[in-house]
Amino acid sequence: MQLHKNALEVLQETSRTFYIPISRLPTGLQEAVASAYLCMRAIDEIEDHPDLDNPLKAKLLQTISLTLQAASDGIDVDDLAVELSQYTSLLPEVSIRIGEWAMLSPSTIAPRIWDATAAMSDRMAYWALNNWKIQSQADLDRYTMSVAGAVGLLLSDLWAWYDGTQTNRTHAIGFGRGLQAVNILRNHLEDRNRGVDFYPDGWTNDRMQSYARRNLAMADAYTRSLPLGPALDFCQIPLALAHATLDALAQGEEKLSRTKVLALVEQLTGSQ
Structure with a gap:
């Protein structure tokens, strides 16, 4: 599966430390943990970005949170990509492709990952606004x-x-x-x-x-x-x-x- 292959490549680029334990997980669990890690790394990169001001960080994080909260049987990957594409020159690949990472997990546990990422993204927006x-x-x-x-x-x-x-x-x-x-x-x-x-x-x-x-x-x-x-x-x-x-x-x-x-x-x- 191409998405799985891409995810592991991006995972290795963003965290060689976590790439090792995730790459050793069995099929199914590997996709779920990789999805969770990449989604949370995506929002973490926004929270810590040195060239984004705090109101913009909060706006991007809230956009991601609201998109994930609106999910039912999947994430609107294209809409989310369009929202983030305005900042392609600033944001790393792991952040731009968060919608894809959200779709990597097996469907029976994916909503739990979406919920966790949405909640964390919303909290990060709060902390950004409060510096x-x-x-x-x-x-x-x-x-x-x-x-x-x-x-x-x-x-x-x-x-x-x-x-x-x-x-x-x-x-x-x-x-x-x-x-x-x-x-x-x-x-x-x-x-x-x-x-x-x-x-x-x-x-x-x-x-x-x-x-x-x-x-x-x-x-x-x-x-x-x-x-x-x-x-x-x-x-x-x-x-x-x-x-x-x-x-x-x-x-x-x-x-x-x-x-x-x-x-x-x-x-x-x-x-x-």
């Missing part, structure tokens, strides 16, 4: 739930849909929040350079690292509870990379080196 103003831990919890904890809940639904795997949904939120907190730490200077600070007022790197570790502890519990199978295979890689990245940042490194990333992935997958 990601985070003053307290409650604000941080709201933001990390909006863009990451909700992904943990979606993944839990995908595991249950595929083979009945049941998970602790509080731990699923921690899984998403923990990974997002590590991203916030890793990108802190870059975010501040573009006028955004996800740290609550008065928080230091140490405080954010503690927040990340608390949530990664729930992510550990989430992963430990998974039976042998595709869900466990998938979750182990981003979780291990998050822990390793957090350790590297705590030691003063800017990020986890590519060599360490590849070594860790090889260790977890047994790839040669």
